[in-house]
Amino acid sequence: MGNNGLSGTEKKVAFSLASVFGLRMMGLFMIMPVFALYGQHLEGFSPLWVGIAIGAYGLTQAVLQIPMGILSDKYGRKPVILAGLVVFAIGSVIAANAETIYGVVFGRAVQGMGAIAAAVLALAADLTRDEQRTKVMAIIGMCIGLSFALSLLMGPIVAQHLGLTGLFWLTALLAILGMLLIQFLVPNPITQAPKGDTLATPAKLKRMFFEPQLFRLNAGIFILHLVLTAVFVALPLDLVDAGLVKEKHWMLYFPAFVGAFFLMVPLIIIGVKRKNTKAMFQIALVIMMFALAAMAIFASNLWVLSVAVLLFFTGFNYLEASLPSLIAKFCPVGEKGSAMGVYSTSQFLGAFCGGMLGGGAFQLVGAVGVFIVALVLMGIWLLLTLGMKNPVLLKSYTLEAAVKDKNQARDMAAQLSQLMGVVEAIVVLDEKVAYLKVDEHFDLREARAVLGSAQ
Structure with missing residues (x-):
């Protein structure tokens, strides 16, 4: 076998670890499109607490994902990943048995404590050759995108048939399935990949945060996930008001997300061909801003909302897919692990702040207010990109x-x-x-x- 393709072991590693990542992400995301609609029976229910419940995992995940990566270096990748999945399952069970919204928030926070992202990526690096590592990481990245799409499809269907409690029990089962994959399908690493590639070094984190190009990207992923979480506090309720019954929301979300994948491909191709990623990046931001403006102005028009959701996901998918590779291009040589550590922390903090901000804005000024706040934040990100450099293809x-x-x-x-x-x-x-x-x-x-x- 030559060096051009993935070996049998590398394919097994890529798809089994991508599945573990995907199952966990589905467990986190399935609540997003349904909680505002199916959580109304919970004691203490309010838009603010809906937002906090959706985003609570982000805070604990942000705090713990770098320490968990460092622990995986000390005690081994698999034990830390398995422990993280056990904690995630426990959080799911707590949320499933909660009778108040505060119990769900606590369960979601415990879910986030099972922060295995850094350890999974480090294990993927340990089990792959350097020249194939990028392909394996790309497969894992694609699987995360697919799991998000599936959660938009599965969330409303599962909630309709099993309710919110059943959705959390399913999440616990997905965690157990992930544990079985890790234990029985993923090979045991014999070597460890160089740390600079995979794990954050605490001493380097501050420098990664303040480096101007990386700061723009970290601020960007923070705003992107803040906006995503905030929008999903308000959008499901808006869709019901516009005439789309909650049982049929998946019929809008899933095709919109899949359609958006195809619409973002031209942006990627043009950006690479013209070596102008920056311009495509800014176009994606403008597309999302246009979608948010449409959601705010035409809140009761289902057709306009449907097109807005498609456009929102087109911009979102492009930015979500582009940001990690831009981090890798701009970070100093040998410090990718630290750069990705700051990036992931920013992403999870964004999800938490988005829940808080979305819930608070909805309570104070309604759905339109949420979309306007999101629009303003995307405008700030657009201004930040003015000083962004076009990455050299290295x-x-x-x-x-x-x-x-x-x-x-x-x-x-x-x-x-x-x-x-x-x-x-x-x-x-x-x-x-x-x-x-x-x-x-x-x-x-x-x-x-x-x-x-x-x-």
């Missing part, structure tokens, strides 16, 4: 380095920097690896010759 490599001391590491890094096509190079003595960012003129054999010079 490839990243993580290569083994036969390095014995600091001086040799410094010499190797200097030699690598001189090679044609190498934009950035760093050799890490502790990990015995070299991280490279390169353009199309790079020759891998030359780099391997430098790195193997000590052998």
Whole structure:
């Protein structure tokens, strides 16, 4: 087998870990389109608490996902992932048995404590070769998108037949299914991927946060998930008022999300061909702003709301798919794990703040107010993108380095920097690896010759 495709083991790793991620995300997201409609029997029900319940997982997830990644480095990936899924299942059971909205909020917060994202991605990196790692991560990314689409389909159907309680019990079952996949389908790692690729280093987090290009992207994912969560506090109620009974909401959400996938493809293709990701990024933002304006102005017109949902997801899908790859392109070489740590934390905090803001705005000024607040926040993000640079299309490599001391590491890094096509190079003595960012003129054999010079 050559290096061009995924090996049988790598395919198994990619699809089993993507399934674990997807099952967990479905468990988190299925509540989104239905809670405002099916939670009205709960004691203490109010729009503010609906928002908090939808977004509560984001706070605990944001706080714990970097520490859980670091624990997985110490105690092993699988034990930490399994423990996280157990905690997630316990949170689901708490929410299923809750009779008050506060109980659901507590259950959702416990769900978020099972923060396994960093550990799952680190395990995926451990079990794949460097040159295939990007493909595996892409498969996991696509599966997360698919799980979100399925949650928009499944949430309303499950809630209709089993109620909110049944939906939470199903979520607990999905967590158990994820545990079985991890235990019996995912191979045990023999090696650990270099930390710089996969896990956050606490000392580097502050620098990642304040780096101007990364700050724009982190602020962006924060606003994107804030807006998504806030919109789903108000939109289901608006759709009912516009004449779409709650049992049929999936008939709007699911086709809109799938249709949006096809509509975003031209944005990606044009951005790559013209090497102008920034312009496509801004167009996606304007599409979402247009959709939010339509939701605010035509709140009682079902046809306009349907088109607005399609446009909203078109912009959302493009931005959600583009942001992680932009983080990887802009982050310093060898620090992708830390950059993605800050990015994921921003994403989860956005979900929590979106629930709070969406619920609070709905209580004070109604659904229209929620959409206007979301529109203003997207406008702020659009202004932030004005200083964004177009990323240069570079490839990243993580290569083994036969390095014995600091001086040799410094010499190797200097030699690598001189090679044609190498934009950035760093050799890490502790990990015995070299991280490279390169353009199309790079020759891998030359780099391997430098790195193997000590052998």
